[in-house]
Amino acid sequence: MLKLHHHPMSAGSRFVRLVLGEYGERIDLIEERPWERRRELLALNPAASLPILVEDNGPPIVGGTVAGEYLDETRGAFQREHRLFADKPAERAEIRRLTEWFLVKMDAEVTRYLVRERVFKREMRAEHGGGAPDSSAIRAARANLKNHMRYLGWLAESRNWLSGPRLSYADLAGGAAFSILDYLGEVAWDEEPAAKDWYMRMKSRPSFRPLLAERLRGISPAAHYSELDF
Amino acid sequence: MLKLHHHPMSAGSRFVRLVLGEYGERIDLIEERPWERRRELLALNPAASLPILVEDNGPPIVGGTVAGEYLDETRGAFQREHRLFADKPAERAEIRRLTEWFLVKMDAEVTRYLVRERVFKREMRAEHGGGAPDSSAIRAARANLKNHMRYLGWLAESRNWLSGPRLSYADLAGGAAFSILDYLGEVAWDEEPAAKDWYMRMKSRPSFRPLLAERLRGISPAAHYSELDF
Known part of the structure; x- marks a missing residue:
């Protein structure tokens, strides 16, 4: 099982969720407040930055670009024409x-x-x-x-x-x-x-849907945010 | 032939030179002053950042981490136990x-x-x-x-x-x-x-030697800089 420590307003976190959405993978989301630098987060990543991907209690995969490479090597490489990476x-x-x-x-x-x-x-x-x-x-x-x-x-x-x-x-x-x-x-x-x-x-x-449905506490999105035709 | 647009004080540039040194590859170095944002540099990389690697007049490979991946795919993958990357x-x-x-x-x-x-x-x-x-x-x-x-x-x-x-x-x-x-x-x-x-x-x-021999105009290195035992 994949777990993602994320924040809805972290671009790297959204990137990893989109990649997983494109590949049809389920994921457990754990929302973090990185500015609190809680001990468990620092143990996963001394930079206290997001996202952090954890697969089956394996070592933490830290950062959006690094998680993207990991998901290409463990998922994308087997997706043929749906792979989100090139060959050359x-x-x-x-x-x-x-x-x-x-x-x-x-x-x-x-x-x-x-x-x-x-x-x-x-x-x-x-x-x-x-x-x-x-x-x-x-x-x-x-x-x-x-x-x-x-x-x-x-x-x-x-x-x-x-x-x-x-x-x-x-x-x-x-x-x-x-x-x-x-x-x-x-x-x-x-x-x-x-x-x-x-x-x-x-x-x-379809990979975008969960992002468009999400709402922050106390901050409404721009009127056109979830409109597909805006 | 490989060309590297670099600066001696750019960490990403030194990284690429070390990788190529470890793999025994020759390289042409072109020193840039990125703050001048000269037109030819911007054409290679709109961020005007260094390093930029160019192989045989191919497209520019921009940035230290990106060039590292490129060199792993085109060189490292064939280096067996000398590869600077892991398999898992x-x-x-x-x-x-x-x-x-x-x-x-x-x-x-x-x-x-x-x-x-x-x-x-x-x-x-x-x-x-x-x-x-x-x-x-x-x-x-x-x-x-x-x-x-x-x-x-x-x-x-x-x-x-x-x-x-x-x-x-x-x-x-x-x-x-x-x-x-x-x-x-x-x-x-x-x-x-x-x-x-x-x-x-x-x-x-040995890959470090060229870096240790290099001197900036007007700024001498710390006394121990090129000493192997300091």
Whole structure:
């Protein structure tokens, strides 16, 4: 059995859930509040970051990109044409570059800031950093998001799926990150029609349903969040 | 032929050079000043980050961890007992966790700050952010380094090599990052004897020689930097 220590607003966690959804795997979800750095979480991952995947009480598989590789080696490799990875090393490198782009680079420049300021701080106690959102951090993240939207638009215009002709981890990583921002109403879809079309295709996939049905305590999603046609 | 766009103070670049050194591959090095964001560099990688590996005018392979995977698929997989990766998915996940730890997490918390403040700013023009080092950034990075040293010490004490019984990418990633900090005289080796012993073993490897022989313009390395017994 697979267990995932996750948070609904963690892009890497959503990415792993989408991968497992595409491969039709069931999973037990354990929601964590990483800022509390509880002892059991630190024992699994001294970085106290999410997600953490555990299979049958085996060793923890730490991080979105690392869990993605693990799931490719243990599941994807046997999926033939449904595999979410390519066969050729150079194509695999491009899928990995974009997966890292959305889960590491965009996370550090946009997603993590907005989630921290707008979501986590409401739940945090003062000694963990809770309190009013920092409006300059929000402004900086929104400015960075504009560049990431342009890049997403360029990818969606020049390719069928983000990394090339076929659906891959790159799309699931992008879908994971942008669905968080979309929940928070941060995405100006109308400025990038090709990106919007790509995201509509992503949202229509059965693997997306559990994410679209989930609600945060005290924060409603943007009106169009679960609409397949928006 | 392999070409690597790199900088001597980029941990990911050093990591790729060490991997290629271990596999006995020749490489053409092209030194970049990533802060200048020159057009040719942006065309290879819109993030303008290093390293970037190019094989026979093929597509760019972007980033240290992504290049490591590419080199495992195209070289390592044929190296039998000299392969720098494990066979079992869970062991591979642990190697990847630590490679990411040194090349992404420690880079963002320590290495990149110290290199920017102490090295890049000397070379940068004012409009790129050059000028006097920011002493509060240096202080924060040094405080973070203490935690990373303790973790390195713990890994070196509890395992033969950092990810387990055999030399792996985890050691090369750690060696890459710590050799940069060691050049700059930032590492208090005597506080972590097991880490020091591990680093001495790393430094003695032939793949390390080119790194130990390299000198930055205007910044001499710490006195013990190239000593194998320090």
